[in-house]
Amino acid sequence: MFEYAPAPESRDIVDIRPSYGLFIGGEWVDPQGEDRHKTVNPATEEVLAEVAWAGEADVDRAVQAATKAFPVWSAMPGAERAKYLFRIARIIQERSRELAVLETLDNGKPIREARDVDLPLVAAHFFYYAGWADKLAYAGFGENPRPLGVAGQVIPWNFPLLMLAWKIAPALACGNTVVLKPAETTPLTGLAFAEICRQAELPPGVVNIVTGAGETGAALVNHPGVDKVAFTGSTEVGRLIARSLAGTSKKLTLELGGKAANIVFEDAPLDQAVEGIVNGIFFNQGHVCCAGSRLLVQESVAAELLEALKRRLGTLRLGDPMDKNTDIGAINSAEQLARIRELTESGEAEGAERWSPACPIPDRGYWFPPTVFTGVAQSHRIAREEIFGPVLSVLTFRTPAEAVEKANNTPYGLSAGVWTEKGSLMLWTASKLRAGVVWSNTFNRFDPTSPFGGYKESGYGREGGRHGLEAYLAV
Amino acid sequence: MSERLAVRKTYKLFIGGAFPRSESGRSYEVTSSKGDFLANAARASRKDARDAVVAARKAFPGWSGATAYNRGQILYRIAEMLEGRRAQFVAEITAVGGVGAKQAGDMVDATVDRLVWYAGWSDKIGAVVGSANPVAGPYFNLSSPEPTGVVAVIAPQTGPLLGLVSAIAPVIVTGNTCVVVACERVPLPAITLAEVLATSDLPGGVVNILTGSAAEIAPWLAGHMDVNGIDLTGADAELAVTCEELAAENLKRVLRPPAGPVDWLAEPGIGRMTAFLETKTVWHPIGV
Numbered sequence: 125m126f127e128y129a130p131a132p133e134s135r136d137i138v139d140i141r142p143s144y145g146l147f148i149g150g151e152w153v154d155p156q157g158e159d160r161h162k163t164v165n166p167a168t169e170e171v172l173a174e175v176a177w178a179g180e181a182d183v184d185r186a187v188q189a190a191t192k193a194f195p196v197w198s199a200m201p202g203a204e205r206a207k208y209l210f211r212i213a214r215i216i217q218e219r220s221r222e223l224a225v226l227e228t229l230d231n232g233k234p235i236r237e238a239r240d241v242d243l244p245l246v247a248a249h250f251f252y253y254a255g256w257a258d259k260l261a262y263a264g265f266g267e268n269p270r271p272l273g274v275a276g277q278v279i280p281w282n283f284p285l286l287m288l289a290w291k292i293a294p295a296l297a298c299g300n301t302v303v304l305k306p307a308e309t310t311p312l313t314g315l316a317f318a319e320i321c322r323q324a325e326l327p328p329g330v331v332n333i334v335t336g337a338g339e340t341g342a343a344l345v346n347h348p349g350v351d352k353v354a355f356t357g358s359t360e361v362g363r364l365i366a367r368s369l370a371g372t373s374k375k376l377t378l379e380l381g382g383k384a385a386n387i388v389f390e391d392a393p394l395d396q397a398v399e400g401i402v403n404g405i406f407f408n409q410g411h412v413c414c415a416g417s418r419l420l421v422q423e424s425v426a427a428e429l430l431e432a433l434k435r436r437l438g439t440l441r442l443g444d445p446m447d448k449n450t451d452i453g454a455i456n457s458a459e460q461l462a463r464i465r466e467l468t469e470s471g472e473a474e475g476a477e478r479w480s481p482a483c484p485i486p487d488r489g490y491w492f493p494p495t496v497f498t499g500v501a502q503s504h505r506i507a508r509e510e511i512f513g514p515v516l517s518v519l520t521f522r523t524p525a526e527a528v529e530k531a532n533n534t535p536y537g538l539s540a541g542v543w544t545e546k547g548s549l550m551l552w553t554a555s556k557l558r559a560g561v562v563w564s565n566t567f568n569r570f571d572p573t574s575p576f577g578g579y580k581e582s583g584y585g586r587e588g589g590r591h592g593l594e595a596y597l598a599v
Numbered sequence: 600m601s602e603r604l605a606v607r608k609t610y611k612l613f614i615g616g617a618f619p620r621s622e623s624g625r626s627y628e629v630t631s632s633k634g635d636f637l638a639n640a641a642r643a644s645r646k647d648a649r650d651a652v653v654a655a656r657k658a659f660p661g662w663s664g665a666t667a668y669n670r671g672q673i674l675y676r677i678a679e680m681l682e683g684r685r686a687q688f689v690a691e692i693t694a695v696g697g698v699g700a701k702q703a704g705d706m707v708d709a710t711v712d713r714l715v716w717y718a719g720w721s722d723k724i725g726a727v728v729g730s731a732n733p734v735a736g737p738y739f740n741l742s743s744p745e746p747t748g749v750v751a752v753i754a755p756q757t758g759p760l761l762g763l764v765s766a767i768a769p770v771i772v773t774g775n776t777c778v779v780v781a782c783e784r785v786p787l788p789a790i791t792l793a794e795v796l797a798t799s800d801l802p803g804g805v806v807n808i809l810t811g812s813a814a815e816i817a818p819w820l821a822g823h824m825d826v827n828g829i830d831l832t833g834a835d836a837e838l839a840v841t842c843e844e845l846a847a848e849n850l851k852r853v854l855r856p857p858a859g860p861v862d863w864l865a866e867p868g869i870g871r872m873t874a875f876l877e878t879k880t881v882w883h884p885i886g887v
Contacts, residue, residue, distance in 0.1 A: 248735065264727070264728070359850070362850065363847050363848065363850065364847075366843075366846075366847035366850060367843075367844050367847040369843075370840050370843035370844040370846075370847065371836075371839070371840035371843065373855075373858075378850065380850070535849065550883070554879075554881045559879070560877065560878065560879060560880065561879075561880050561882070562879065562880070562881045562882070563882045564881065564882065564883045565883060565884055566738070566882055566883070566884050569734075569736070569738060569882050571732070571734035571735055571736070571738075571740070573732040573733050573734055573735075573740075574732045574734050574740050574742070574880055574882070575730075575732070575742050575878050575880050576880070577878070579747075579877050579879075580827065580849070580850070581849055581850045583850060584850065584852055586878050589730060589732055589742065590730055591730070591742065591878055599870070
């Protein structure tokens with residue numbers, strides 16, 4: 125393995141304030157309560173800033189601001205709304221380096237991923253939905269599809285700005301106004317986005333950002349002034365939201381957990397498959413709801429594939445997320461690290477065999493080495509529960525039917541992978557998999573034109589593409 | 600010589616293509632609006648509901664895997680069989696009272712036409728709601744609709760035939776299988792419809808029909824972990840909330856009850872089909 129000299133990205137480009145208020149009605153406002161919390165850099169445990177945790181009164185104020193802005197925004201010609209969204213997309217491109225650094229500092233993901241994956245997709249998402257704003261009559265939802273009103277949106281910490289884009293861009297294009305709550309461990313890029321809305325001169329109240337944790341989110345989704353709820357996060361919280369919205373007229377879309385199978389058939393190009401497996405589970409430290417966390421490999425090539433996989437994992441660089449050479453960054457929080465540890469310990473206790481490459485772990489911050497479990501049974505917790513970390517569970521199969529059976533043996537259904545050179549086998553497998561996204565001979569690809577979302581307990585509704593408009597229109 | 604005594608029909612459940620009585624042995628009296636006795640219908644139990652879900656699950660791979668053309672042909676066949684029993688349905692609907700023969704005939708005709716309308720959708724819905732997505736990279740990317748799975752249908756409490764078929768047809772034409780809770784007060788047309796379904800080449804288990812108390816049966820289905828979606832059209836407001844809360848446990852797709860009365864004669868649109876469709880997106884690299 126080559127040694128690389130450190131190539132750290134400079135953090136001078138970002139200007140983090142010591143303390144942030146809430147973004148309501150186009151202004152920074154102080155919260156009514158005193159509930160303030162620190163957000164830290166998970167790679168160093170250094171405090172980055174202090175943010176307010178909004179209470180019910182603050183959420184109410186934000187919903188009122190969004191309600192007040194709705195008549196103006198929804199009545200505005202689509203072509204004008206489009207131009208605001210194009211403006212936002214351009215500002216994101218202009219400030220992409222700064223936003224990538226901020227994302228890496230607050231989230232712990234490698235700067236290479238924030239810079240090359242998150243930020244380009246964020247800008248692309250706004251560009252894509254900007255173009256829909258004046259073409260909704262052609263989207264297949266009637267001649268004059270109407271927006272719903274105020275959208276309450278709650279997003280997770282794994283792709284903070286990208287999830288914000290997935291939520292806000294289609295909502296605004298369709299003429300809704302929004303109140304968005306970023307995750308409590310990654311509020312900073314959402315707060316930076318508030319500044320972008322100001323630079324774009326977006327009318328006040330069209331976008332409101334309220335920071336906080338679960339209670340803030342609950343206050344938002346249960347607020348009677350909210351007409352539409354969009355949530356990305358755990359299946360457990362998704363269930364609670366679905367239950368609490370029973371009997372209301374609120375429209376709900378949920379993008380929840382996953383336990384994706386990545387199926388490798390014996391005729392697959394193994395070198396490419398290894399790259400796909402690594403990208404599938406170690407991209408973003410495995411903090412990906414659609415991560416390929418269960419590797420299903422055909423028995424005849426299992427030994428060869430595992431050897432190649434282990435060799436490849438030996439070359440991954442774990443460490444400073446700001447270093448441009450880093451492949452695996454920090455785990456986002458101490459809580460998440462504890463959860464990954466607990467689940468991997470259960471893997472060993474239940475009899476699976478654990479392996480990690482030699483991998484020095486920094487002294488400070490939250491870290492977990494890339495980990496592979498072999499000898500995993502379908503009944504093991506590490507084969508059933510979402511770990512949301514850099515942990516791969518390996519199972520084997522003999523026939524295509526067995527592969528499909530095992531792949532579908534989960535309450536989740538978000539994504540899946542198929543590796544084979546045989547087109548008919550690929551299409552057969554893809555058609556049998558109960559999952560919303562199937563990557564064949566690739567993994568973890570995203571695009572604003574491509575609908576994303578799950579089957580079964582991975583949630584309902586789609587984000588991206590023409591399909592993504594439906595969640596924000598009265599249809 | 601005395602007048603010939605009629606041979607009455609025993610109205611039973613429809614599960615997995617067979618007509619069992621309720622395993623509980625329970626039945627309830629079905630009367631006309633004037634209170635005249637019409638029949639004893641089966642009052643389905645929790646076990647019957649669970650058996651019906653098992654039958655629907657078993658039928659799902661075959662039915663969802665059938666070609667769209669084949670499913671369209673079978674829905675059209677249901678329309679043909681229903682047309683042939685027009686007089687029987689008119690008699691059953693008028694026996695309940697409140698509806699004249701002319702109006703009942705119109706309803707049966709509209710039901711046949713509704714089936715023909717949905718039959719034609721089987722091989723067109725994919726083209727209308729699917730898409731080829733122009734992603735920014737060398738990838739083939741295709742989104743297509745797939746059936747949600749097993750769907751519970753709480754049939755409308757109005758429109759014992761037209762409403763019932765307007766709820767069932769959009770669910771099954773796309774490849775779902777279903778467990779239907781028939782209109783509680785007027786369940787007899789639903790069981791006669793089952794006789795039509797049983798003679799229309801529809802595989803057993805694709806449609807299962809339960810009669811009895813909706814308030815009792817619907818929550819069992821709403822909370823069942825092997826049911827993927829629920830149509831609450833026939834649930835009253837209180838029952839709908841209970842069912843929606845139970846449905847959250849495994850994140851069932853929920854079609855909420857309509858806000859006001861439904862005109863079942865109007866063209867329905869595609870919303871009842873898309874409510875129980877998933878979108879699957881398949882990616883593949885392009886290269887040499």
